[in-house]
Amino acid sequence: MGYVISPPSVAALPVVGSSDLFPVRRIYCIGRNYAEHAIEMGHDPSKEPPFFFQKNPDNILLEGIDFPYPPKSKDVHFEIELVVALKSGGANIPVDQALDHVFGYGIGLDMTRRDLQGEAKKLGRPWEIGKAFEQSAPCGPLHPVAAVGHPAAGGIWLDVNGERRQTGDLNQMIWKVPEMISYLSDYFVLAPGDLIMSGTPAGVGAVKPGDALHGHVDGVGDFRVKVA
Numbered sequence: 001m002g003y004v005i006s007p008p009s010v011a012a013l014p015v016v017g018s019s020d021l022f023p024v025r026r027i028y029c030i031g032r033n034y035a036e037h038a039i040e041m042g043h044d045p046s047k048e049p050p051f052f053f054q055k056n057p058d059n060i061l062l063e064g065i066d067f068p069y070p071p072k073s074k075d076v077h078f079e080i081e082l083v084v085a086l087k088s089g090g091a092n093i094p095v096d097q098a099l100d101h102v103f104g105y106g107i108g109l110d111m112t113r114r115d116l117q118g119e120a121k122k123l124g125r126p127w128e129i130g131k132a133f134e135q136s137a138p139c140g141p142l143h144p145v146a147a148v149g150h151p152a153a154g155g156i157w158l159d160v161n162g163e164r165r166q167t168g169d170l171n172q173m174i175w176k177v178p179e180m181i182s183y184l185s186d187y188f189v190l191a192p193g194d195l196i197m198s199g200t201p202a203g204v205g206a207v208k209p210g211d212a213l214h215g216h217v218d219g220v221g222d223f224r225v226k227v228a
Contacts, residue, residue, distance in 0.1 A: 029053050036168070055197075059135065067135055068134075080217075081109065081197040083142075084177055088191075091186070095179055095182045103192075106139055106143065108195075109213065138223070140223035151219045155167070156169065162212075169201075212226050
């Protein structure tokens with residue numbers, strides 16, 4: 001038995017030190033997970049439980065390909081994030097077992113049509129129009145846990161045209177990686193191939209065509225992308 005149309009290709013990320021690819025199933029993104037960024041966006045980080053939204057696997061943009069400035073927006077923002085890639089999953093995962101499900105880590109950008117997201121917020125509508133558009137998830141290659149361990153502290157920053165725009169430390173995450181995996185698994189059945197974008201530090205801002213973005217996470221490496 002075949003398909004009535006050709007099935008879509010599998011979105012995948014390269015893996016450092018391997019010729020094999022990591023297939024992407026879902027992309028979960030945690031919102032306002034750094035206190036200063038939560039304040040920057042007008043929220044009190046001490047009063048909020050974690051919340052999540054999703055991007056689509058085919059929103060991934062691989063390193064070496066320019067990010068095309070998207071249509072219907074005049075205010076597109078960058079957000080540098082540590083990406084967590086899962087090799088296994090399940091439901092109701094205990095916090096103390098959560099890291100056992102991690103394959104590795106990477107660096108990603110949660111590109112956001114901030115004006116469209118803002119309009120959706122005012123109307124009480126979902127955020128997908130501002131978050132899950134084409135090429136909205138630029139991602140670098142994944143580094144297996146065997147090579148980098150589980151980064152829990154260290155610098156995370158983003159330069160735009162050589163100027164530091166975002167800076168923080170992984171230890172500033174309100175919800176740590178094991179906690180967000182456990183929390184997510186209470187609401188979704190996690191599975192191999194899932195990615196979690198773990199939040200962004202303060203300093204988010206707009207990009208324009210021609211900008212060169214350089215992101216870094218200590219222990220994971222660097223990621224670069226240009227805005228077309």
